[in-house]
Amino acid sequence: MAALEWSGALALDLPLMDETHEEFVELLAQVECSDDAQLLTRWQALVTHTEQHFGMEDRWMASTHFASGNCHSMQHKVVLQVMREGALRAAQGDLQALRMMAAELALWFPQHAQTMDAALALHLRRVGFDASTGVVNAPEALPGELVHGCGGAGCSPTPLARPVAA
Template identity: 30%
Template sequence: MSVTIHSGFPVLGMPAMDESHHRLADELNAIGLVRDQEFVEWYPPLVAAIERDFREEELLMEVVGVESFQAHVEQHARMLSALHHAAPRVQAGEVALGRQVVAELAEWLRFHIASMD
């Protein structure tokens, strides 16, 4: 299952954030293309990439003084919680769950970027 989300992400006109979103889209697209046997190995690095992306974005937003900063951080924390919650089950071989979480993450990101970034 391929997520293919580049075209679905809004461009914000902030080069650092837009580039970060495109890197994340690349990661999501790549994991969507791997075979089930590889998915389990790809999931932890994907979560790490998302953590890194969120951390970088939060630092940038804090420096810029984004008004909705706290709400934004809370949204990131909720998504990371869902990813971490699914991780043990993905590692145990529940690839369908992992793929579902990745697909939901992609949908969430489209909304999140459009409404909060």
């Protein structure tokens, strides 16, 4: 069984975000159950998905008045950087690094989804954001100033930022 499985606890009532998150969980599960021969290929698929996933959320934030340096976007950048570094290490033969990273992602993702992404989903609903078109249907509800935090009460740390032991 995968360390992380999709459940209603991860759903945020924003269909495109929920579909993307469910795909992330599925790809992570595929990484976890991979043998050594499949591991890097499946990790690369997860990285590609995550680049698109985080890019989509970052575009949503930018179009609804989140500052480009907010902690939610910064966490996306850090996690992606670490995932890419893991792929490089695996390409050099260090598959254990990816297995450790996958375990960390399974711990990190629910907290990220239930805090930062939940706050973003609430914000997007408040401003009437249509994820499929990118249209803000309630522009009067947009914040007057850029959102510099994560959109919630606080920002969570990024456990993947810890260096992986060599």
